[in-house]
Amino acid sequence: MKNVGTAPPLTHEAFRQRQKTAEVDGLSYKPLRVAWTDLGQGKPVILLHGIPTWSFLYNEVIPTLAHSFRVIAPDFLGHGYSDRRDFFDRSLLAQTAMIIRLMDHLGIERADFVGHDTGGGVSLIMAIHHPERVRRLVLTNVVAYDSWPIDDMIALGNPNWRSKTPKEVADFLASGLPDGLFNRDRLTQEFEAGIVAPYSDEEGKISIIRNASALNTNHTTMLVERHGEIRAPTLCLWGVHDPWQTIQDGERLAREIPNACLVRVENASHWIPHDTPDRFAEEVRNFLTNDLNPLQREPSL
Template identity: 50%
Template sequence: MKIQDFRNRQQMHSLEGLIDTPLQIAATDVGDGDAVVLLHGIPTWSFLFHEVIDPLAEHFRVIAPDMAGYGYSDRRDRFDRSIEFQADVIESFLDEMGVDRAHFVAHDIGGGVALILADRRPELVRSMVLSNSVAYDSWPVDEMLALGHPRNAQLSSEEMTDKLVESFQFGLSRKERLTDEFKEGIVAPYQESDGIVSLVRNAASLNTNHTTPLTHRLHEMQQSTLLLWGEDDRWQPIDTAQRLVKDLPNAELHPMRNCSHWTPQDNPDEFVSETLRFLQATPVAV
C-alpha cells in the first residue's frame, strides 16, 4: 500500500488526561470481529504493517496506532516517550475505542509495551504475538543509543533518511523487500523537522529499566503467546525468544528463516499466516 493511501484511512483520536493538553493519536481501524492491536517499534510507525493489515482484517478488527511521538501521532515536546508511558497511552486509546480486550501483535519496543500491559492489565491482553521484541536487558541497541543524542535533532531530512534506510538494509534479510514503497512510507514522517526532533526524543527515551522489572514476573503471565522471530536478527537475536519461551508459561516459538528484524516486511505472507494460525487457535485467556 502506498503511503498516501495508508495515510488517507488513518484517523486522529484525542486522548484526555494523559498530559496537560489532549494527546493526538493517529490510527488505522479496519475490519470486524475480535480486536487485534498492532504495535510497531522504533524507528518505524504503523506503516511497518502496511502489507499485513488488510489480510488480518479479513478475520479480525485490526487497530494499528502510531505510538506517541511516532509517525503522525503527537510529536510535541510535551510528554514522556518511554515504553511505560506508551503503555499508558495504549490503555487510554483502547478505552477511547471501546476495546476492553484484545490480541496484541507487537514488534520491537511495541513488544515491550505489550508485556507491560500483559503484566499490568491481564484482562486487557487476550494473547500476544511478539515479533523480534525487546525484553530483559536486550535493548536499546547501539544505533538507537547514538540516534538519541540531542545533536541529532539538527539533522537534515536527507541525513535522517540516510540513517533510516541504512537501518532497513541491515534489518532485512531479503534485499528485494527493501522496496521503494517501504522506504518512502517509513521515512515520510521523519523527513519533516518536527518528525526528526520527535524521533530523536523517542530514541533518547529508551530504557532497559522498563523491561527488566518484568523478568521475575514473566512466569505469571498466562496469556497464550507466539514468538514470531526472524532468525537473522542481530539487534534482537533469537536467544531472547528462546529465553522468553522458557519464562512465559504458555508460549511457543516460530522462527522465521531468511528473515531479520523487520519481519512484517521481510516475509509478510508468513507473518500473516502464522499470526492467523495462532490467533484463531487461541483459547480465552484466564
Template identity: 50%
Template sequence: MNIQDFRKRQQTLSLDGVINEPLNVAYTDVGEGEPLLLLHGIPTWSFLFHDVIDTLSQHYRVIAPDMIGYGYSDRRDQFDRSIEFQADFVERFLEHLDVDSAHFVAHDIGGGVALILADRKPELVRSMVLSNSVAYDSWPVDEMLALGHPRNAKMKPEEMTEKLVESFQFGLSRPERLTEEFKEGIVTPYQERDGIVSLVRNAASLNTNHTTPLTSRLGQMQQPTLLLWGEDDKWQPISTAEQLVKDMPNAELHPMKNCSHWVPQDNPEEFASATLEFLQKIPVAV
C-alpha cells in the same frame, strides 16, 4: 499499499486522560470481529504493517496506532517517550475505543509495551504475538543509543533518510523487500522538522529499566503467546525468544527463516499466516 493510500485510511482522534492536555493520535481501524492491536517499534510507525493489515482484517478488527511521538501521532515536546508512557497511552486509547480486551501483535519496543500491559492489566491482553521484541536487557541497541544524542535533532532530512535506510538494509534479510514503497512510507514522517526532533527524542527515551523488572514476573503471564521471530536478527537475536519460551508458561516459538528484524516487511505472507494460525486456536471471547 503506498503511503498515500495508507494515510487516507488513517483516522485521527484527540485523546485526553494521558497528560494534562489532549494528545493527537493517528491510527488505522479496519475490519470486524475481535480486536487485534498492532504495535510498531522504533524507528518505524504503523506503516510497518502496511502489507499485513488487509489480510488480518479479513478475520479481526485491526487497530494500528502510531504510538505517541511516532509517525503522525502527537510529536510535541510535551510528554515522556518511554515504553511505560506508551503503555499508559495504549491503555487509554483502547478505553477510548471501548475495547476492553484485545489480541496484541507487537514488534520491537511495541513488544515491551505489550509485556508491560500483560503484567499490569492482564485482562486487557487476551494474547500476544511478539515479533523480534525487546525484553530483559536486550536493548537499546547501539544504533538507537547513538540516534538519541540531542545534536541529532538538528539533522537535515536527507541525513535522517540515509540513517533510516541504512538500518532497514541491515535489518532485512531479503534485499528485494527494501522496496521504494517501503522506504518512502517509513521515512516520510521523519522528513519533517518536528518528526526528526521527535524521533531523536524517542531514541533518547529507551531504557532497559522498563523491561528488566518484568523478568521475575514473566512466569505469571498466562496469555497465550507466539514468538514470531526472524532468525537472522542481530539486534534482537532469537536467543531472546528462546529464553522467553522458557520463562513464560504459555509461549511458543515460530522461527522465521531468511528474516531479520523487520519481519512484517521481510515476509508479510508468513507473518500474517502464522499470526492467524496462532490466533484462530484461541477460543473466541464470550
C-alpha cells in the same frame, strides 16, 4: 490459512489517509493526537510497531488479518502521525498508557496483541500490568531483557542531533533498514520512503530524536522476574536472522512465559512483518484462531 487473496500494498500517503485520529487526554497536561488504522470486523487485534518505524510496518499484513479480525494499528506517541510535538513522554510506560486510553476510546475491553520491537516491550507490560486487557499475545522480534537500545538508537538519542537537517536524520534512519531485512528484494523504494516519511521534516526530526532518547532498558529488565506471571497464551514469532533482537531472546521468552510456544521463521530478519508478510500473517492468524493450548500446537520450523 484460507487463501483470501492479496491486495496491492498501499503507498505510505494512502496508508496515512486511511488512518483515523483523535485527541486523547490523560497522557500529558493537554490532549495528544493519536493516529491509528481500524480495519475489518470481529475480535480486536492490536498491532504495535517499534522504533524507528510506525504502523506502516504492517502495511501488507493489515488487510490480510482484516479478513478475520478487527485490526487496530496505532502509531505510538512521537511516531508516525500521532502527536510529534516536543512536550511529552515517549517511554514504553507512556506508550502503554496511550494504548489503554485508545482502547477505552474505542470501547475495547480486551484484545489480542501483536508486538514488534519496542511494541513488544509495551505488549509485555500490558500482559503483566494489565492482564485483564490482553486475551492472547504475539511477541515478534521484541525488545526484552537488556539487549536494547541498539547502537544506532543510542547515537540518535544524543541531543546534538538537533543540529542535523531532517534529510540527514532521514538518511540515517534509511541506512539502517537493510540490516533488518533478510530478503533484500523487500527493500523497496516505497518501503524506505514510507518508514522515514514522518521524520523528514523539522517536527518529525526532533520527534524521532526524542523517541530515541526515551528508550530505557529498565522498562524491560524490570519485567524479567515477572515473565512467569503472564497468563495470556503467547506465541514468540521470531525471524531467526535478526542481528539485534536475536533468536536466543525468543527462545528464552518462550521458556519463561507459561503457556508459550516459539515459532522460528527462517529467511526472515528483524522487520519480519515486512520481510515475510504472508508467513507472518498466516502464523498470527493460525495462533489467534487456534482453540488448542499453544503448547499443544506443533511448532513451525
